[in-house]
Amino acid sequence: xxxxxxxxxxxxxxxxxxxxxxxxxxxxxxxxxxxxxxxxxxxxxxxxxxxxxxxxxxxxxxxxxxxxxxxxxxxxxxxxxxxxxxxxxxxxxxxxxxxxxxxxxxxxxxxxxxxxxxxxxxxxxxxxxxxxxxxxxxxxxxxxxxxxxxxxxxxxxxxxxxxxxxxxxxxxxxxxxxxxxxxxxxxxxxxxxxxxxxxxxxxxxxxxxxxxxxxxxxxxxxxxxxxxxxxxxxxxxxxxxxxxxxxxxxxxxxxxxxxxxxxxxxxxxxxxxxxxxxxxxxxxxxxxxxxxxxxxxxxxxxxxxxxxxxxxxxxxxxxxxx
Amino acid sequence: xxxxxxxxxxxxxxxxxxxxxxxxxxxxxxxxxxxxxxxxxxxxxxxxxxxxxxxxxxxxxxxxxxxxxxxxxxxxxxxxxxxxxxxxxxxxxxxxxxxxxxxxxxxxxxxxxxxxxxxxxxxxxxxxxxxxxxxxxxxxxxxxxxxxxxxxxxxxxxxxxxxxxxxxxxxxxxxxxxxxxxxxxxxxxxxxxxxxxxxxxxxxxxxxxxxxxxxxxxxxxxxxxxxxxxxxxxxxxxxxxxxxxxxxxxxxxxxxxxxxxxxxxxxxxxxxxxxxxxxxxxxxxxxxxxxxxx
Amino acid sequence: xxxxxxxxxxxxxxxxxxxxxxxxxxxxxxxxxxxxxxxxxxxxxxxxxxxxxxxxxxxxxxxxxxxxxxxxxxxxxxxxxxxxxxxxxxxxxxxxxxxxxxxxxxxxxxxxxxxxxxxxxxxxxxxxxxxxxxxxxxxxxxxxxxxxxxxxxxxxxxxxxxxxxxxxxxxxxxxxxxxxxxxxxxxxxxxxxxxxxxxxxxxxxxxxxxxxxxxxxxxxxxxxxxxxxxxxxxxxxxxxxxxxxxxxxx
Numbered sequence: 001x002x003x004x005x006x007x008x009x010x011x012x013x014x015x016x017x018x019x020x021x022x023x024x025x026x027x028x029x030x031x032x033x034x035x036x037x038x039x040x041x042x043x044x045x046x047x048x049x050x051x052x053x054x055x056x057x058x059x060x061x062x063x064x065x066x067x068x069x070x071x072x073x074x075x076x077x078x079x080x081x082x083x084x085x086x087x088x089x090x091x092x093x094x095x096x097x098x099x100x101x102x103x104x105x106x107x108x109x110x111x112x113x114x115x116x117x118x119x120x121x122x123x124x125x126x127x128x129x130x131x132x133x134x135x136x137x138x139x140x141x142x143x144x145x146x147x148x149x150x151x152x153x154x155x156x157x158x159x160x161x162x163x164x165x166x167x168x169x170x171x172x173x174x175x176x177x178x179x180x181x182x183x184x185x186x187x188x189x190x191x192x193x194x195x196x197x198x199x200x201x202x203x204x205x206x207x208x209x210x211x212x213x214x215x216x217x218x219x220x221x222x223x224x225x226x227x228x229x230x231x232x233x234x235x236x237x238x239x240x241x242x243x244x245x246x247x248x249x250x251x252x253x254x255x256x257x258x259x260x261x262x263x264x265x266x267x268x269x270x271x272x273x274x275x276x277x278x279x280x281x282x283x284x285x286x287x288x289x290x291x292x293x294x295x296x297x298x299x300x301x302x303x304x305x306x307x308x309x310x311x312x313x314x315x316x317x318x319x320x321x322x
Numbered sequence: 323x324x325x326x327x328x329x330x331x332x333x334x335x336x337x338x339x340x341x342x343x344x345x346x347x348x349x350x351x352x353x354x355x356x357x358x359x360x361x362x363x364x365x366x367x368x369x370x371x372x373x374x375x376x377x378x379x380x381x382x383x384x385x386x387x388x389x390x391x392x393x394x395x396x397x398x399x400x401x402x403x404x405x406x407x408x409x410x411x412x413x414x415x416x417x418x419x420x421x422x423x424x425x426x427x428x429x430x431x432x433x434x435x436x437x438x439x440x441x442x443x444x445x446x447x448x449x450x451x452x453x454x455x456x457x458x459x460x461x462x463x464x465x466x467x468x469x470x471x472x473x474x475x476x477x478x479x480x481x482x483x484x485x486x487x488x489x490x491x492x493x494x495x496x497x498x499x500x501x502x503x504x505x506x507x508x509x510x511x512x513x514x515x516x517x518x519x520x521x522x523x524x525x526x527x528x529x530x531x532x533x534x535x536x537x538x539x540x541x542x543x544x545x546x547x548x549x550x551x552x553x554x555x556x557x558x559x560x561x562x563x564x565x566x567x568x569x570x571x572x573x574x575x576x577x578x579x580x581x582x583x584x585x586x587x588x589x590x591x592x593x594x595x596x597x598x599x600x601x602x603x604x605x606x607x608x609x610x611x612x613x614x615x616x
Numbered sequence: 617x618x619x620x621x622x623x624x625x626x627x628x629x630x631x632x633x634x635x636x637x638x639x640x641x642x643x644x645x646x647x648x649x650x651x652x653x654x655x656x657x658x659x660x661x662x663x664x665x666x667x668x669x670x671x672x673x674x675x676x677x678x679x680x681x682x683x684x685x686x687x688x689x690x691x692x693x694x695x696x697x698x699x700x701x702x703x704x705x706x707x708x709x710x711x712x713x714x715x716x717x718x719x720x721x722x723x724x725x726x727x728x729x730x731x732x733x734x735x736x737x738x739x740x741x742x743x744x745x746x747x748x749x750x751x752x753x754x755x756x757x758x759x760x761x762x763x764x765x766x767x768x769x770x771x772x773x774x775x776x777x778x779x780x781x782x783x784x785x786x787x788x789x790x791x792x793x794x795x796x797x798x799x800x801x802x803x804x805x806x807x808x809x810x811x812x813x814x815x816x817x818x819x820x821x822x823x824x825x826x827x828x829x830x831x832x833x834x835x836x837x838x839x840x841x842x843x844x845x846x847x848x849x850x851x852x853x854x855x856x857x858x859x860x861x862x863x864x865x866x
Binding site: 051114120123286 | 412
């Protein structure tokens with residue numbers, strides 16, 4: 001019980017920090033970047049559930065993000081549906097698709113799964129580009145309405161910041177709860193020894209599919225939020241490069257670490273902004289990061305940095321001494 | 323052109339692109355069979371072949387043959403360096419780690435190419451002129467014939483190497499059973515190195531012969547690599563005729579689909595086929611009776 | 617309780633098991649012995665759903681379970697431990713046993729994510745039960761140690777505790793005494809007997825003859841994929857065919 005309590009404290013202090021940040025920032029530009037951090041956090045956490053906990057590779061997660069964005073966009077722009085309703089529909093539809101896709105695709109392992117998810121991601125990307133009548137094709141879709149509750153319209157960066165981060169915090173909380181529960185244990189068990197997990201009655205196949213669907217639903221919600229805050233979407237944001245970026249975020253932060261995903265998302269969103277001058281170099285940096293992190297810090301920053309710091313500390317022993 | 327002439331046209335050009343896919347696919351299969359790794363970076367060697375040749379030809383102004391040979395040489399070196407630096411140290415990495423690393427390498431190579439040569443597309447001159455030939459009512463460019471011929475040549479060389487030379491047989495031994503191979507004195511690490519070298523060489527050749535037709539730029543590797551992988555999957559990851567047939571089949575289906583159905587979805591065809599095969603028959607269609615490669 | 621009929625398993629060109637038939641009685645400790653290569657672990661793998669059989673049938677309490685996957689068997693009360701212990705190495709000792717209670721709980725993703733009251737109550741119950749089973753095996757003091765760091769003997773005990781948490785009606789143990797010293801083996805024997813006394817049917821594959829003869833009520837002997845003999849320990853010890861096959865070694 002004591003352990004649970006410290007988790008709660010950790011989360012609450014994190015949440016408070018997040019919610020106080022706008023007071024420290026002046027300038028709409030930074031606020032805009034932080035909105036992106038929020039969206040990427042939702043995406044990274046969602047992917048981590050699949051990648052870090054269930055141990056399944058997905059190189060096509062940008063597709064779910066895009067699906068959420070486009071379904072929301074189309075429903076609100078072309079059919080003038082209420083934005084919140086559209087979000088729910090987008091999330092459920094994407095979840096259903098992922099659920100059905102999950103059964104055949106999660107039979108695959110390792111490289112084959114990676115390629116299959118990659119293929120799936122690219123197929124959807126092509127669909128976004130080609131169905132011009134519905135999606136506006138490569139030139140994108142604009143005029144997506146902002147979200148609003150009663151008289152409150154989310155139409156500037158600060159308001160969007162709070163909107164997105166409420167969702168992000170909820171996502172983090174739900175994921176933490178899941179990780180520390182029976183389901184989380186079952187997932188980690190699958191990771192460590194699938195055969196023993198099955199022997200304990202864990203329905204591995206079904207659970208993987210469920211997590212896949214959950215991950216897709218969260219990504220779709222992020223897509224929906226993205227569409228309504230940017231008011232403009234185009235297929236370019238939902239391609240293979242972004243899928244790889246998401247995987248990089250999760251890996252850097254640390255597989256299986258929810259807060260790590262936030263860290264990875266924050267870093268990969270902020271870094272390009274800080275290195276504006278080196279715009280085109282980011283693709284190289286991602287490649288290097290992926291290679292170096294996997295080789296030298298497989299646990300991600302969340303575990304690697306403390307480990308390094310710890311090893312650098314002089315050995316402190318009781319009593320004084322030189 | 324009437325429909326049947328069109329179909330012949332599509333089939334012929336499909337066979338040509340299919341040959342390219344076959345070469346790339348063989349590269350995947352060779353590395354997979356000797357290491358169990360899928361080298362996501364395979365497509366980048368194809369890109370390097372074309373881009374390096376362009377560079378040496380147009381910028382350094384070397385004669386074309388020299389440019390091509392140098393390109394192949396450098397691409398092969400990159401493959402070897404990659405194996406040494408990133409693959410060898412990670413013998414006991416999880417499949418996830420290996421996937422990530424090869425993806426990282428592919429991004430890195432692509433990024434460096436973009437930095438060095440920019441984002442423009444370039445083309446190489448046709449090997450023997452632009453005059454189209456007419457075969458059975460369809461038009462072929464001489465380049466297509468070059469592609470067929472060189473692909474055939476490489477496949478034959480491959481066959482000879484793997485079945486009649488000592489090191490080739492050694493590599494096959496490694497792919498069947500690593501431990502047994504090392505027990506009889508085969509230097510497995512060397513074989514792994516060779517497989518990377520051969521695959522990157524073949525990939526770069528594929529890039530060179532395709533570039534006059536399909537242009538080349540820093541990011542051609544992604545799609546070509548994936549389609550080559552698709553060819554290998556259809557062929558059951560065989561280092562021989564299976565993958566070749568897989569590539570040809572893919573090329574033809576893609577060409578027919580693009581021509582008869584819709585050209586925008588052309589790229590999607592390969593991936594739909596990929597998914598279908600992985601879902602329904604992951605061991606491939608053209609897998610020979612030689613069992614247990616995986 | 618567990619009945620195997622005409623079980624045959626062929627791997628490519630190798631016949632690992634041929635026409636094996638025997639019955640395990642409820643509430644007893646049965647030992648499966650045989651020289652190396654006799655097919656004992658293959659037999660376990662088939663019964664516990666990890667391998668498929670080539671022909672034959674398996675019945676558990678009258679129900680045909682021949683094609684059941686491991687997760688389904690777990691819900692029927694059949695659990696198995698592994699020769700090389702398959703622990704969840706990155707989880708703590710306590711968490712390992714908590715996974716054993718997976719079938720005894722039912723909170724789904726929704727309930728867990730939103731920490732619904734039903735889930736919280738269940739979590740508490742799971743934790744208590746898990747601790748109980750750790751105490752039963754004498755390793756409750758290791759509850760928060762990472763399972764991968766355990767010395768082998770304790771790892772074995774953990775695997776058994778985890779299996780017991782499932783509340784099985786029958787437990788298959790694959791060479792549980794392998795790698796244990798004399799004191800640990802005695803500890804193991806105690807636990808197995810305690811299990812029997814609580815009504816669980818135990819089937820062991822073992823090479824440790826002393827252990828087998830000591831605690832088993834009946835024995836099945838396999839040799840080269842075939843059933844050689846069945847009977848009480850005394851009968852088996854005096855069976856000439858068994859002696860020949862084995863040359864009587866532990």
